[in-house]
Each structure stands twice: as C-alpha cells, then as structure tokens.
Amino acid sequence: MHIRHSGPGDIDAVRAIYAQPSNYASTLQLPHPSRALWEKRLGGTDEHFHSLVACEGDEILGQIGIASHARPRRRHVANVGMAVSETARGCGVGRALLQAAIDLCEGWLAVHRIELEVYTDNAAAIALYEACGFVHEGTARGYAWRDGRFVDAHLMARLSGPLAPTG
Template sequence: MMIHVRRAEISDAAQLQRVFASTGTYSGTLQLPHPSLEMWQERLEKTDPKDTRLVAIYDGVVVGSASLHLEKAQRRQHVASLGMGVADAFSGRGVGSALLTELLHISDNWLNVLRVELTVFCDNAAAIHLYRKFGFDMEGTMRAHAFRNGEFVDSYAMARLHPRQAMVPTQKQT
C-alpha cells in the first residue's frame, strides 16, 4: 500500500470530515460524533501557521491526519503536542506510521522541538504500540480524562524527547 503524506489544505475539509466521522476515529480522539463540514473548513482555515497539519493520502483519498501544535507559552516553546486520527478502514495499514514518520522528521529537523507530547486513551492498544515504536514513553495516567460513550475514561500522558537531545538531565527528586 503506497501512502503519500502532504500538508493539509482547505480543500481537504470534506475528506477529513469523513475520516473523523469513523466510529473508531472519534472514539479514539477527543472529537465528537458527526462532525460538520463547516467545522472542518473553519479548522483548516484558522490553522495557526506555526502548526503543522498533515494528511495521509491513499489512492487519491485522505485516510488519516496528524498535527503538531507548537506551545505558545515562552517557557514551553520547545514543546509540541501531537494529535492524530486514521479512518477505521485503514487502521493497522501503515497510515499512522507514515504520518508519524513525517511529523517527527519535521519536528526534529526543522522546528527545533525538544519534546513532543500526546494523550492516548488507556484502552487504545494499537495507538500505544505505535507511539512506543516511535520512541514515546509513558509519563503518567490521567484518571477520568475524558467522557466517551457515556462514561469517563482514563488516558496516558506520553512524550518523546528529540533523539539527539534525549540525554537532557531530569530534575532530581527530593
């Protein structure tokens, strides 16, 4: 399967709406069911130029999306948060790996980001496996982090330090 990754464009709104309307996609993210086309058009139109939003294309169709959002606070400008979603029919077929490969290449080599962080639902074993494969470490559990399908669910906080900077000293515990 040949996947092409490129920057998201406003014209991708309808296809992104379809991706995030997938039950597994909105259940695995903080999105709501039945996203509107208008919401996706506005989201793409108002993307901060400092952020990076990519789409994965298979056979001319958007099958996934991932983004890096750079922190605005001066003391956290070395940090970006990551969000990602893959259409249900393409889960487990390399879309997430293709998106993460490109996002982390940009993060490591062009944006001078030291730390990429994310949250993932504790029951999303496939995503956790993918993030671990790309060097993300578990940093903690956030209890009752989100409301999903009628109940509160826990999430893990995960992060990855730039591979060449991973030796940054950690604060001593007292």
C-alpha cells in the first residue's frame, strides 16, 4: 500500500468509496454523491485543501481530506475527514492515511492543531484517532441529521509541540 495526493483520475474511485452506505453514514456526505460535487472537491483549485489516497496497485482503498484554515488567526489549524472502502477495513488503511495527513500537517503545513469530528457510535474510528494522539475535547449533541434522526459527535483534536497556558 502507498499513499499519494489524489488527482483528477481518482474522482470516480473516491466518489464510489463515499457512496458506500457505511461511509456516508459515518461522514457528513449524502447518499448518491454526484461526480460534479467530487470534481469540485478534488479539482485542486483550493490551496488550503489537500486530498490523499491510499492505494494498493491501481485500486484506491481510502481517502483523507485536509482542510487548513486561511484566516490569519486560524492558519495553524486543519480539519480532517476520511473514508476507507468497506472491503479494506481492518488492514491499516485508515491508520496509514491519518499518519500521512499528520505528517503533512505538522511537517510541511505548519499546522499545530488538527481537528476532527466523529460520531459517538463509531468506536473503530474513535479508537484509531485516540491511538494517533487525538483527544476528546467535547461532545456536540444533535450534531448531524442521519437516517431520520439527530446524532451526536465527539470533537477531537491533536496538538503538536508544547501547549501554551490558556489562563
């Protein structure tokens, strides 16, 4: 398996991963994502968005998006979101994608704080994030509408380097 930046030729494969029921249920994506939506997301025109994919040969197994903030007082912050193909779970794809995103953020983008939101019922993702140094910062009740009801999400973050006092 190798990790690389996504390109225009990856749009259909990435869209297909997010179209899997467990992936749109675990993210803020909607069922039946359009190609146009993914062309816009992965088109490479936003300098503050980076997309990495995990590949085995020519097959894309997962994708992670990294959105860094453009506003001056939040330039040190990025938000990540990812999905792994249902057929590739439990094989280290999510960990490899997350570690590559952390390395890009902390080593090259001068990101000090990486944030994410994860539904409270997604135990596998929560365990992965905790193992990679993310900590719970709170729970957003009624965070999103999913399958006819509101669901909660944990707000998690990873900080690099020493923390300055907040008081």
